[in-house]
Amino acid sequence: xxxxxxxxxxxxxxxxxxxxxxxxxxxxxxxxxxxxxxxxxxxxxxxxxxxxxxxxxxxxxxxxxxxxxxxxxxxxxxxxxxxxxxxxxxxxxxxxxxxxxxxxxxxxxxxxxxxxxxxxxxxxxxxxxxxxxxxxxxxxxxxxxxxxxxxxxxxxxxxxxxxxxxxxxxxxxxxxxxxxxxxxxxxxxxxxxxxxxxxxxxxxxxxxxxxxxxxxxxxxxxxxxxxxxxxxxxxxxxxxxxxxxxxxxxxxxxxxxxxxxxxxxxxxxxxxxxxxxxxxxxxxxxxxxxxxxxxxxxxxxxxx
Amino acid sequence: xxxxxxxxxxxxxxxxxxxxxxxxxxxxxxxxxxxxxxxxxxxxxxxxxxxxxxxxxxxxxxxxxxxxxxxxxxxxxxxxxxxxxxxxxxxxxxxxxxxxxxxxxxxxxxxxxxxxxxxxxxxxxxxxxxxxxxxxxxxxxxxxxxxxxxxxxxxxxxxxxxxxxxxxxxxxxxxxxxxxxxxxxxxxxxxxxxxxxxxxxxxxxxxxxxxxxxxxxxxxxxxxxxxxxxxxxxxxxxxxxxxxxxxxxxxxxxxxxxxxxxxxxxxxxxxxxxxxxxxxxxxxxxxxxxxxxxxxxxxxxxxxxxxxxxxxxxxx
Numbered sequence: 063x064x065x066x067x068x069x070x071x072x073x074x075x076x077x078x079x080x081x082x083x084x085x086x087x088x089x090x091x092x093x094x095x096x097x098x099x100x101x102x103x104x105x106x107x108x109x110x111x112x113x114x115x116x117x118x119x120x121x122x123x124x125x126x127x128x129x130x131x132x133x134x135x136x137x138x139x140x141x142x143x144x145x146x147x148x149x150x151x152x153x154x155x156x157x158x159x160x161x162x163x164x165x166x167x168x169x170x171x172x173x174x175x176x177x178x179x180x181x182x183x184x185x186x187x188x189x190x191x192x193x194x195x196x197x198x199x200x201x202x203x204x205x206x207x208x209x210x211x212x213x214x215x216x217x218x219x220x221x222x223x224x225x226x227x228x229x230x231x232x233x234x235x236x237x238x239x240x241x242x243x244x245x246x247x248x249x250x251x252x253x254x255x256x257x258x259x260x261x262x263x264x265x266x267x268x269x270x271x272x273x274x275x276x277x278x279x280x281x282x283x284x285x286x287x288x289x290x291x292x293x294x295x296x297x298x299x300x301x302x303x304x305x306x307x308x309x310x311x312x313x314x315x316x317x318x319x320x321x322x323x324x325x326x327x328x329x330x331x332x333x334x335x336x337x338x339x340x341x342x343x344x345x346x347x348x349x350x351x352x353x354x355x356x357x358x359x360x361x362x363x364x365x366x
Numbered sequence: 367x368x369x370x371x372x373x374x375x376x377x378x379x380x381x382x383x384x385x386x387x388x389x390x391x392x393x394x395x396x397x398x399x400x401x402x403x404x405x406x407x408x409x410x411x412x413x414x415x416x417x418x419x420x421x422x423x424x425x426x427x428x429x430x431x432x433x434x435x436x437x438x439x440x441x442x443x444x445x446x447x448x449x450x451x452x453x454x455x456x457x458x459x460x461x462x463x464x465x466x467x468x469x470x471x472x473x474x475x476x477x478x479x480x481x482x483x484x485x486x487x488x489x490x491x492x493x494x495x496x497x498x499x500x501x502x503x504x505x506x507x508x509x510x511x512x513x514x515x516x517x518x519x520x521x522x523x524x525x526x527x528x529x530x531x532x533x534x535x536x537x538x539x540x541x542x543x544x545x546x547x548x549x550x551x552x553x554x555x556x557x558x559x560x561x562x563x564x565x566x567x568x569x570x571x572x573x574x575x576x577x578x579x580x581x582x583x584x585x586x587x588x589x590x591x592x593x594x595x596x597x598x599x600x601x602x603x604x605x606x607x608x609x610x611x612x613x614x615x616x617x618x619x620x621x622x623x624x625x626x627x628x629x630x631x632x633x634x635x636x637x638x639x640x641x642x643x644x645x646x647x648x649x650x651x652x653x654x655x656x657x658x659x660x661x662x663x664x665x666x667x668x669x670x671x672x673x674x675x676x677x678x679x680x681x682x
Contacts, residue, residue: 070446071475079472087460162456166517168422169450170473171442364380364423 076172080180081187088188093149097142098196105138105200125321128216131204132320135197136223140312143231144263146192148255150185151238153248155360160248164365174361181239182353189231197224215328222331223319229345230312234259236352243360262309270303308348311341370525370556371396371419376428378414378580388414389425390580396558401551401570404560405673406577412560413453415577416529419558420450433524446475449518453529453560459503463494463513466502467520474521488516492546508539515546526550528559544570564669576676584676592666595675600626600639602665603648608658609634615657622647637665 071079088094112134116124125133155177158164167177201220205212238255245251274296275281281292304310318334335342371394378389388411396402404412417423419432421441430437432444457466467485476484489498492512497505505513511531518526532540547557547570559571568574568588575585584591607615612630619628619638624647627639638648645664652659 071473076473079469083469087458090460161459162452162454163458165422165450165452166455166457166470166514167473169420169445169448169452170470170521171446171475172473173442365417 070171073173073176076176077179077183080172080177081183084181084184085187088150088184094188094192097146097149098192101138101142101196102200104141105134105196108137109134109204126324127208127210128205128212129320129322131201131208131210132219132223132322134204135201135220136316136320138200139193139197139223139227140230140309140316143189143193143227144234144259144309146189147185147231147234147236148238148252148259150188151235152242152252152255154181154185154239154242155356156242156245156248156251159246159365168365175357178239178243178353178356178360182235185235185239186228186232189235190228193227193231194224197227216322218331219319219322219329222329223316226312226315226319226345229349230308233308233345233348233352236349236356240352240356240359243356243363262307266304266307266310270300273303274299305340308344311338311344314338314341315345368398369395370398371402371430371432371558373415373419373430374428376415376418376430377426378411378418378423379426387580389418389428391428392577392580392582394575394582394585396556397573398556399551399554400572401547401557401559403568403571403574404558404577405562405564405568405574405669406560407562410562410577411580412562412577413529414580416450416452416527416558416560419527420445420448446521447523448525448527449521449523451514451518451526451528451531453533455514457502457510457513457517459501462499462501463489463505463516464498466513467517470517471520476520484520485516488519489513491519492516493542507534508536511535511539511543515543523555525556525558528557530561531559532561532563564673568669576673578677583679584672591672591676595672596643599675600641601643601645603638603640603645604631604661604663604665605636605638605648605652606660606663607634607636608660611657612636614655615652618651618655619648622651634660 109131112130116130124130155164158167168174198220202212205216234255237258238251241251241254242248245254277299278292278295281296287293301310315334315338318337319329322329373392373394376389376392377387380386380388390411392411392415394402404415406412414423418425418430418437421437421444424438433447435441435443435447437444458469461469464482464485467488468481471481471485472478486495486498489495492515494509494512494516497509502510502513515528515531518528532543535543547559550557571588573585573587574591576583584594586594605615612634615636616628616630619625619636622640622644624640624642624644625638626641627637629637631637638644640648649662652662
């Protein structure tokens with residue numbers, strides 16, 4: 063057996079070479095900047111419409127100013143985070159397969175796990191940087207314009223919110239990555255990813271609401287009291303029907319993080335986790351399951 | 367003679383519905399320093415065999431070793447030592463030729479301080495030195511092909527495997543590719559290539575295997591295959607002479623022992639097929655008979671003839 067001029071790289075180094083290349087590709091990609099632009103536009107529209115609707119409310123029932131800012135960030139990030147995940151996952155493997163680069167890549171001394179790991183690391187980095195910077199920049203700018211002073215608790219809330227959103231985006235990334243390893247065409251993977259998003263975001267909440275109304279009857283909106291028996295039962299039913307919805311678990315965790323009743327209201331993360339353990343587990347478990355499935359499918363697949 | 371690739375009763379069945387047998391008891395041995403051509407029509411199993419050799423697909427049954435490494439257990443080591451130009455390969459179009467090669471070179475294990483130099487060397491070797499910093503999206507098909515060869519050469523491999531390397535390439539490109547292969551072999555490398563275009567690459571191969579429906583129907587050197595075909599089909603000669611002498615020649619040739627077929631191919635052209643090599647007897651007869659002969663040619667079979675002969679079961 064003869065030696066070649068090349069050396070044997072450790073797994074970590076191979077993974078990082080792939081991750082670095084993927085990261086550079088992603089940073090200059092049109093899709094990232096398009097999503098950031100959409101996020102900023104949507105965020106501005108949300109802040110404007112929320113301020114308008116809050117101004118119509120009686121002063122005593124208005125949320126605090128900081129909560130208003132948080133709500134703007136929350137609704138924009140909750141919309142954009144899944145798309146960030148999908149944008150970097152849906153063609154992660156299938157595009158390489160379609161363009162013929164996968165065979166060139168796999169003809170090198172790399173394991174398929176290295177390829178998947180490299181793509182995961184770069185995507186977490188890109189999505190993380192995007193979510194953290196956009197969330198912090200937009201929220202800070204809005205608070206500055208409104209003359210709101212920020213304390214450590216506000217900062218912690220934004221950090222925790224960004225972390226949950228990163229996990230949320232990563233869940234969609236892992237689902238799309240799995241579809242990308244499984245399906246031959248990126249277009250099919252994109253359609254399937256968007257269908258899953260639509261199912262969790264649009265169809266499931268409607269179905270859940272319909273089931274609750276069918277079982278509990280139509281609620282009385284004139285005397286809305288979330289502490290009433292009706293709404294407690296509604297919440298229970300909603301939880302049961304949406305227990306598999308990643309969007310639901312994300313909103314269960316981010317909702318309390320971003321609603322600050324007063325300046326004295328300090329977030330206790332441990333209380334939050336102990337009240338919503340299933341949601342936290344879901345945000346951790348979902349991506350693990352889909353990443354594992356991606357490994358299994360990709361490493362066992364015949365790349366003819 | 368040492369062999370760099372050895373396959374023994376290799377079987378690959380794809381579990382589709384119905385199952386497809388892509389490789390059916392394939393046994394081949396590729397001598398070191400040879401240019402080994404795998405010939406066969408589309409769907410014959412050539413690319414599957416290459417995938418198995420590179421460890422991209424697992425065989426269903428049988429054994430295969432590349433540079434003494436087992437394709438199932440040691441495919442990583444094989445990929446460190448073998449350069450592949452896959453069929454339907456692609457590059458990152460948004461990157462330059464140099465960036466593409468640096469990326470692949472790093473993955474090949476070339477140290478980062480040497481990878482740029484190595485990439486430039488192979489680009490020069492394939493004639494793309496002036497396109498180093500051009501985006502791959504601006505490359506013609508021929509240039510992409512050269513870049514494909516460059517990426518296979520990066521790791522300075524002992525074996526180069528080319529899967530359908532001349533598909534879509536113009537005749538100049540094919541000629542360049544043939545001379546490139548000759549140069550590579552001079553440097554002591556082994557070339558294993560698959561093609562369905564026998565005419566393009568047949569003349570550069572020292573050894574061949576002919577594949578049909580996943581089975582190797584013949585293998586050996588060009589000479590061995592020709593000899594085998596001749597002894598089975600006969601030895602052909604063509605005689606060019608004055609048209610007025612044709613009738614006399616036909617009558618006389620038929621009397622020669624061992625002649626199995628005599629045919630007029632055109633004006634002043636007669637073909638003679640003998641069971642054995644009747645060249646000497648034919649020559650003597652033409653000298654004695656005072657024919658106005660312009661030429662007597664021993665007909666060597668073309669690659670197409672060989673392929674047709676063996677794929678129709680001639681080798682069995």
